[in-house]
Amino acid sequence: MVVVATKIDKQCENITEDADHLYKCIKSHDAVRRISKDLDIQENHVLPVVNYTTDEKKSNGKDRLALGALYTMVDLAKKYLEKHTDMVKKVDEFEERGHLLSSRRSEVETKVKEMTEEMASFDSETLLILCIGPNESGKTSFIDSIYSTLMREICQITREFGAYGGKSGDFLNTEMFHMYKIGDQRSNVYFGDMAGMEKAVCTLKEYIQCFLEGNSQNIFSLPDAVKSSQSTDKPGRRAKILCACIVVHCQFVDKFNGLPGKLKETMHPLQQFLSIKGIPYVVILTKGDEQSENAKLDKIQVYESKKVKRCVKTLVTELGLKQNFIFPVVNYTHENNVDATGDIILLDALEGILKRGRNFLEGTRNRESNSNKDYKSDL
Ligand SMILES: Nc1nc2c(ncn2[C@@H]2O[C@H](COP(=O)(O)OP(=O)(O)O)[C@@H](O)[C@H]2O)c(=O)[nH]1
Numbered sequence: 001m002v003v004v005a006t007k008i009d010k011q012c013e014n015i016t017e018d019a020d021h022l023y024k025c026i027k028s029h030d031a032v033r034r035i036s037k038d039l040d041i042q043e044n045h046v047l048p049v050v051n052y053t054t055d056e057k058k059s060n061g062k063d064r065l066a067l068g069a070l071y072t073m074v075d076l077a078k079k080y081l082e083k084h085t086d087m088v089k090k091v092d093e094f095e096e097r098g099h100l101l102s103s104r105r106s107e108v109e110t111k112v113k114e115m116t117e118e119m120a121s122f123d124s125e126t127l128l129i130l131c132i133g134p135n136e137s138g139k140t141s142f143i144d145s146i147y148s149t150l151m152r153e154i155c156q157i158t159r160e161f162g163a164y165g166g167k168s169g170d171f172l173n174t175e176m177f178h179m180y181k182i183g184d185q186r187s188n189v190y191f192g193d194m195a196g197m198e199k200a201v202c203t204l205k206e207y208i209q210c211f212l213e214g215n216s217q218n219i220f221s222l223p224d225a226v227k228s229s230q231s232t233d234k235p236g237r238r239a240k241i242l243c244a245c246i247v248v249h250c251q252f253v254d255k256f257n258g259l260p261g262k263l264k265e266t267m268h269p270l271q272q273f274l275s276i277k278g279i280p281y282v283v284i285l286t287k288g289d290e291q292s293e294n295a296k297l298d299k300i301q302v303y304e305s306k307k308v309k310r311c312v313k314t315l316v317t318e319l320g321l322k323q324n325f326i327f328p329v330v331n332y333t334h335e336n337n338v339d340a341t342g343d344i345i346l347l348d349a350l351e352g353i354l355k356r357g358r359n360f361l362e363g364t365r366n367r368e369s370n371s372n373k374d375y376k377s378d379l
Pocket residue numbers: 133134135136137138139140141142164165166167173174196247286287288289290329330331332333
């Protein structure tokens with residue numbers, strides 16, 4: 001505790017010109033000593049100041065007293081915190097991610113080029129980023145949004161295949177499996193859009209298995225239609241999954257105060273399945289803008305939203321995920337133009353997906369070349 005002793009100029013008028021008078025003036029020293037004794041507080045914790053009240057000019061003496069008082073307060077607080085480290089607020093890693101992204105909002109163009117080069121640098125086989133998740137979680141919109149960010153304008157590539165997102169009745173929901181090429185002509189990376197998990201007419205395991213085996217015919221009751229957009233070269237049916245994006249929306253997690261039972265039932269076998277196959281995955285958390293007024297104006301604010309944070313925490317605990325596997329995004333659903341705050345969080349998600357995909361491919365290749373070496377040495 002400190003005591004701020006005001007009006008010390010009443011004891012010593014010269015103090016406002018020269019703060020050193022505090023040490024020379026017996027009256028002011030006596031006043032400090034009296035306060036210290038009356039309040040039972042160390043003498044050097046009594047901080048004499050003279051407030052600016054009607055002054056028009058700055059006073060060196062007043063400034064020095066105020067700064068001296070502030071210095072003592074900060075010093076005491078610092079020493080207290082050093083002794084009580086448990087009271088220092090832990091850095092919120094999720095918010096820190098948001099701050100970092102915010103500082104990079106001017107780097108969108110560079111990041112777009114970097115991602116385009118990255119996609120072009122993968123080998124020639126067809127690589128697939130598979131979007132899976134419940135109905136209306138924002139899978140289709142996510143593909144359109146990533147595409148828009150890379151093209152620097154709002155695009156709806158999914159719409160030409162009748163996959164455009166929307167509530168039943170307004171628009172057709174995704175009913176067929178489609179692959180959409182992302183990046184420039186050199187790229188072999190595709191996003192795979194699926195109908196919601198609820199639409200599968202088989203178990204989830206079969207749903208993924210059929211797909212991995214290049215046979216999605218049995219997955220849905222509707223006719224399959226594998227198509228590639230922006231490309232005349234037909235991707236082979238045996239596309240290699242580079243990464244899976246499990247797309248969930250905030251309300252879904254929040255409304256049920258945790259993951260709804262049905263989703264949990266499907267998520268766990270899905271995670272298990274992907275782990276067995278060694279396929280990397282991330283969670284794309286959509287619609288954070290509906291949880292936060294601030295995020296409607298500045299999309300990076302999803303990182304500050306209490307509700308979004310609660311969803312992330314739920315996903316971390318219930319799915320056993322690390323926080324940096326979860327990417328909150330705000331899809332472009334009603335905008336006429338792309339914007340830096342939306343772009344930077346979508347690009348961060350894309351970077352996370354490609355990074356995991358690259359590690360997965362390199363790991364697979366290393367394993368394959370090692371087993372070839374072992375095979376040769378056995379001969
Ligand atoms: N506010 C908001 N709405 C979204 C977002 N993503 C998708 N939507 C809306 O949610 C609905 C379902 O989206 P859709 O992409 O069709 O979901 P899908 O069934 O998983 O493919 C549509 O009405 C979209 O406009 C988002 O990030 N924010």
